[in-house]
Amino acid sequence: xxxxxxxxxxxxxxxxxxxxxxxxxxxxxxxxxxxxxxxxxxxxxxxxxxxxxxxxxxxxxxxxxxxxxxxxxxxxxxxxxxxxxxxxxxx
Amino acid sequence: xxxxxxxxxxxxxxxxxxxxxxxxxxxxxxxxxxxxxxxxxxxxxxxxxxxxxxxxxxxxxxxxxxxxxxxxxxxxxxxxxxxxxxxxxxxxxxxxxxxxxxxxxxxxxxxxxxxxxxxxxxxxxxxxxxxxxxxxxxxxxxxxxxxxxx
Numbered sequence: 001x002x003x004x005x006x007x008x009x010x011x012x013x014x015x016x017x018x019x020x021x022x023x024x025x026x027x028x029x030x031x032x033x034x035x036x037x038x039x040x041x042x043x044x045x046x047x048x049x050x051x052x053x054x055x056x057x058x059x060x061x062x063x064x065x066x067x068x069x070x071x072x073x074x075x076x077x078x079x080x081x082x083x084x085x086x087x088x089x090x091x
Numbered sequence: 092x093x094x095x096x097x098x099x100x101x102x103x104x105x106x107x108x109x110x111x112x113x114x115x116x117x118x119x120x121x122x123x124x125x126x127x128x129x130x131x132x133x134x135x136x137x138x139x140x141x142x143x144x145x146x147x148x149x150x151x152x153x154x155x156x157x158x159x160x161x162x163x164x165x166x167x168x169x170x171x172x173x174x175x176x177x178x179x180x181x182x183x184x185x186x187x188x189x190x191x192x193x194x195x196x197x198x199x200x201x202x203x204x205x206x207x208x209x210x211x212x213x214x215x216x217x218x219x220x221x222x223x224x225x226x227x228x229x230x231x232x233x234x235x236x237x238x239x240x241x
Binding site: 011022024030045052070 | 113114115117151154156160173174177180183184187188191192195196197198199200201202203205206217218
């Protein structure tokens with residue numbers, strides 16, 4: 001997907017011109033540093049909390065599904081490598 | 092600010108860490124100074140790297156970014172071994188959980204500055220509170236929901 005689509009989906013907060021992402025990140029860092037440290041830390045802790053909870057609940061399931069898919073892929077690759085005569089039923 | 096940099100800054104082969112006097116830590120994902128090709132060793136390293144970054148209170152802001160106009164464009168699957176083997180996948184599974192939990196446990200603002208391709212492990216770019224992406228390049232759909240609500 002393009003950066004623009006990612007932005008429209010709410011996946012990224014901002015789109016900048018090619019090559020400008022790090023400079024913009026540094027600019028934002030400077031902005032955030034104007035707040036006191038405890039405020040900065042606790043703002044981050046607050047906003048990440050819902051996502052942290054979802055990670056703990058859901059990532060294990062996702063990785064289990066991914067593992068099954070990985071095994072299925074390996075199985076498919078091995079089946080492809082077998083001689084054709086061994087596969088299928090004989091009429 | 093300490094005169095010498097912490098040991099963990101140079102521990103991880105695929106991460107270049109640098110920090111300025113204000114405590115802004117920049118973490119650059121790379122393979123030998125170019126765009127990162129992700130390996131099993133990286134998967135193991137990142138568990139520890141994100142934990143150490145979170146533990147060090149001298150890091151006041153964390154910026155994640157790639158190298159050479161890309162974030163993580165490629166992966167070397169062969170380095171993971173036989174992923175159909177439950178013992179092999181068990182390590183991938185455990186590390187995967189730990190990497191994401193450790194990233195989420197960084198307790199200072201994290202900003203992802205993303206250029207180019209996010210084909211591999213896009214969730215590392217999306218857990219930061221704000222992600223900034225440069226325009227007009229391709230990425231796979233996100234693994235998780237966006238965390239930037241401001």
